[in-house]
Amino acid sequence: MAEIAANARHDPEAAAATRRYFWARFLVYAVLTLFAVIYLAPLLVVVFNSLREQSDIARNGLISLPRSFRLDAWAQAWGTYCVSGTCEGMKRNFFNSLWMTIPATLISTLLGAMNGYVLSKWRFKGSEILFNLMLLGVFMPGQISLMPWAFLLGKLGLTNSTYGLVLIHVVQGISFTTLFCRNFYVSIPDDLIKAARIDGAGFWRIFRKIILPLSPPILIVTVIWQFTGIWNEYLFGVVFTSGQQQPITAALVALTAGGTTARAYDVMSAAVLIGALPPLLIYLFGGKYFVRGLTQGAIK
């Protein structure tokens, strides 16, 4: 190696190419860094503000490094901050969101997996048409269903309740979960199902013993999709619940709209982070699988 390098004659063209390569790499990283700053800045601003003192924010504006680290704002936002008369912070709404999101995610994922299994491995005459029909639900704007839901929830006695929101999100989510799972299961070879049928396994045994053990990649995608989607949903939350029953997104809007006087940025920042944390955590832990699964067939 060293010998070759020593013997190599100076090649101006190669040197120019090396220089060009260096500058090209520099440019790539420079642009990426610029965008990374733009993407991270809002998050950093909120995190800093949740740790700063309100007086500091009032004096120096929102964009500034924290001069103190206090968790008071978090405690207030969680448990004692007052929104329109009640002083319970966000904790109630946080749990509303949790008790809405977890059951809705699990139920819609389970249904989606079973539907996808039927629509890919137990096709019958007309099943493709039924699949396309279910798919239409993916494209429905929520506004179309507002009045019918209002009527239906009223009839079922589920107005202003978390259960009502669970119902809405399950029905709305089925189309997505079915689409994801069906597209994934289509790629499982049919021979496996045939072999299992000859081995004497029936519908449910094949599902439990063969399909489900193969499903984690798509179930991760589906759960992440549903969890973040339902947790972050606002329209149904604000329309069908109020006050104590609101999920956290609706409560956040109420909280940040409320202060007409000096805005308590520290508490609001902490509240916003509380509202953003669960899907962020889910994404940080599962994002790798999510992107992989999404591009493997969920979006097609």
Place this chain on the structure above:
Amino acid sequence: MSTRDLTVPVTAPATPWRQRLGTIVPILVLAPSLAASFVYVFVFTLWTLYLSLSSSSLMPTYGFVGLDNYASLWANRRWNIAYTNLFLFSGFYIVGSMAIGLLLAILIDQRVRGEAVWRTIFLYPLAVSFIVTGTVWSWLYNPVDGIQAFVRGLGWADFSFALTANRNTAIYAVIITGIWQSSGFAMALFLAGLRSVDPDLIKAAQIDGASVSRTYRKVILPTIAPIFLAVAVIQIQFAIKTFDLVAALTRGGPGVSTTFPAIYVYDLMFQRGQIGEGAAAAMMMLAALAVVLVPYSVWIVWRRRAEGRNG
């Protein structure tokens, strides 16, 4: 052939009910979801369609008034602003997020170090709700506390950045925030597309002497053309359904300058008690979606058929 006396009674075939159960179980499993989807997609749509043709105001009533609600909707200045905003927003939002998404995907595709870190940074806004994004950006746009104050504090005394305070520019605040939120998603899809291009194709282009930019323009991007369309269609859907972002960012203001159809539907139905007209507005949203999605679906079906024919 062996001789077989066919009159010999044979073992009975499997009991019919068991066999029938075998074909019924899958349908039974599908039935509840199917019924729910049917109600959700068709019954709800027809219901809202009917409401849009009725005289419903505070409560749903079923007096038939024909297209009156649609006429009064289109006569309304605020609705026209909303619809114009939708087009303006959709255009900039889709082009912007796709352009930035593609740029980031191509940069990451240059075998950069720490790819996972970059990807995570650009994609995390996707996990956050529009409510959170809108709230935080509304603070940043706030001239007194946000970016304008920060830059002025650095010494640039007459710097001005108050998009949300001006009714002519507020819509751009919504567009910028929307792009910020979703260009990472476009990046992820583009990156997956870039990675799916046959590496031999790129090697062939390099050996043919094509520069990097020429290779991208002439070889790689054309092969991932379907992804452009898919990303665009997904983004248009986001755009048409946009409600949360505006609700948290500008609440439709200043004045009515950032009203969107989704916001207006909500206002008509739940703030002003004009359910009939609200339903008409919701139907117009559905129409806008259909204008985009029907041709796209037809194209997808056509392409699948064509692929089926060719191989």
Place this chain on the structure above:
Amino acid sequence: MSALMIRDLHKSYGGLEILAGINLEARTGEFVALVGPSGCGKSTLLAMIAGLETVTSGEIWIGDRLVNSVQPKDRDIAMVFQSYALYPTMTVRQNITFGMESRGVPKAEQAEAVKRVAALLQIEQLLNRKPGQLSGGQRQRVAMGRALVRDPKLFLFDEPLSNLDAKLRVDMRTEIKKLHHRVGKTTVYVTHDQVEAMTLASRIAVMNQGSVQQFDTPKRIYDRPTNMFVAGFMGSPAMNFIPARFTGSTSISVRAADGGDATLALAAPLPAGAPKDVVLGVRPEHIYRFTTDLKSRKPAVEPMQAPVELVEPTGAETLAVLRLGDLEITGRFEPDDAPVMGETITLGIDMSRACLFDPATKALL
């Protein structure tokens, strides 16, 4: 007694007819190969025997049971798939026991059966691995183990060797043959590879376009193909088809290389009612370099002139492409005695092994 009997079996999807009246039979312990080009319906037929496809009309008997509407699991069959269809999340052992578990076979009995099959196929050391950790040949063995453990009435193989590389394919072919000798189960084996069919089967059903063209022993199929399809499909390189015309009751003439006609004497007199124009079918190995010595050993050999267009040595034999009028025919020669490119040789065609076909019906005369 026959272990499998198929009577006038039809299958159609919508208006498309896949199988048009299949009649087949496998005697107990017999090895039947279904062979044909892709799309001939052989895999559909196998799936129908397995119960994975419904019967449009006709009858399928396994043993003395009419199984048309019997579920796959109740047909007492086992099947090996082209893709092996090993359950990817289960170990080899779990793959093999899955069927017994489904049927509620006691654990001890399962363990016993696994032991027996693992020893038979020499896969004891693989039992705790997952299919993803196995090589192609090992997967193939496990797939057979899963089928063997059942001790079924009927074995079904769906192109089990086509995913293996050439050398392994030959090894496994031998293995399957040995296994069949040892176990002696009735087997139906689908393949598109005519060599596999020839080497393994006791009888071959050659299929094309949804019907059985010929169902006979490998030797009969090779020597006396009932029609031009079977003749062309079985054997590689394929049988040469040479248009010919009767010139007398015991001779035909074919167009020779120089444009003139060459007359060849037939080994047997032509059948009554044969058409004037026929197709002469000659296998490449029945084309020789003509010598008087050869004529004395094989009296039915007829000479004719042909230039050599191309020579393809394969090692064990040398193939030569010869020009005959507008036609190219292939001959198979001993490497030491092979013609040279550009040379014009005198061919000897062994008329006692040649077949004559009716060009209109494509059937053997």
